[in-house]
Amino acid sequence: MSQTPALTSTPENLTGLLLSLTDRTLLLPNVAVAELIPYRPVAKLANQPDWCLGQVAWRDLRLPLLSFEAASGAPLQFDRNNTSARVAIINALGGRAHVRFLAVLVQGIPRSMRVTPDLESAEVPLGPLELAAVKHQSEIVKIPDLIALEEKLAEIGVI
Numbered sequence: 001m002s003q004t005p006a007l008t009s010t011p012e013n014l015t016g017l018l019l020s021l022t023d024r025t026l027l028l029p030n031v032a033v034a035e036l037i038p039y040r041p042v043a044k045l046a047n048q049p050d051w052c053l054g055q056v057a058w059r060d061l062r063l064p065l066l067s068f069e070a071a072s073g074a075p076l077q078f079d080r081n082n083t084s085a086r087v088a089i090i091n092a093l094g095g096r097a098h099v100r101f102l103a104v105l106v107q108g109i110p111r112s113m114r115v116t117p118d119l120e121s122a123e124v125p126l127g128p129l130e131l132a133a134v135k136h137q138s139e140i141v142k143i144p145d146l147i148a149l150e151e152k153l154a155e156i157g158v159i
Contacts, residue, residue, distance in 0.1 A: 017110040018141060019088055022077045023069050027113065027134065027141040032091055034101060036110060039085035048156060050076045055158075056087055056103050063089065063103040064158040068144065071152055072127040084108045092159075094150035099159045102150060113141075 015030040035058075042054030042065050051070030055062040065087060070076040078085075088106045092099045113136060122133040122140045129152070132143045153159045 014115045016113045016115045018113050018136070019104070019110050020107045021069050021105075022107060023074055025139060025141045026068065026144050027115070027136070028090070028144065028146075029115075030112075032093075032146065033110065034089040034091050036106075037087045037089065039082070039087055039105070045158060048158065052153070052156060052158060053078065053105060058087075058089055058101070058103065061101065063101050064153050065103040065105060066149075066153070067105050068129065068149070071149065072129045074127075078105065082107070090146065092150055093146050094154075096150070096154070096159065099150065102146075102153065102159075 016027050017030055017033055019026040019028060019033075037058060040056060042056050043062065044054045045052060045064075048054075049070075051067045053065045053067060056065040067076055067078055084107055086106050086109065088104045088110065090102045090104055092102055120135045122135045124133045124140055126133060126142070129145050129148050130142045131145045133140050134143070150159065
């Protein structure tokens, strides 16, 4: 009788997306990004910090649009006339039943990246919303803490 080897669901590599921001590049799992849409005008929210740019309309929803860089403590660097600006619709991970998506301002179109076990970590300072940094070719990319980002939005009452 031959034995069937145990099935493992650990893939040898995953596909990630590199999201360019004004001052850094983020690496997210491909499945974390629900959709990429062109930047569109936002509905401003009263009494919100600069990093919360307002609410953007997407599929009959109003999602909080944020600047990841400014939410991490960097100065807000957003030119509303920038034609390369896009909005990444991110799947929410925080377990709130009423929050399924967040919107993050990005610069340009995300690039695909193979994430393999031999990806080298980068010893660089991390911001408050960053979990880790890795080297990809000649670039340092940061892995964001999406749950902490969602918590930050909850703290200001927009979700």
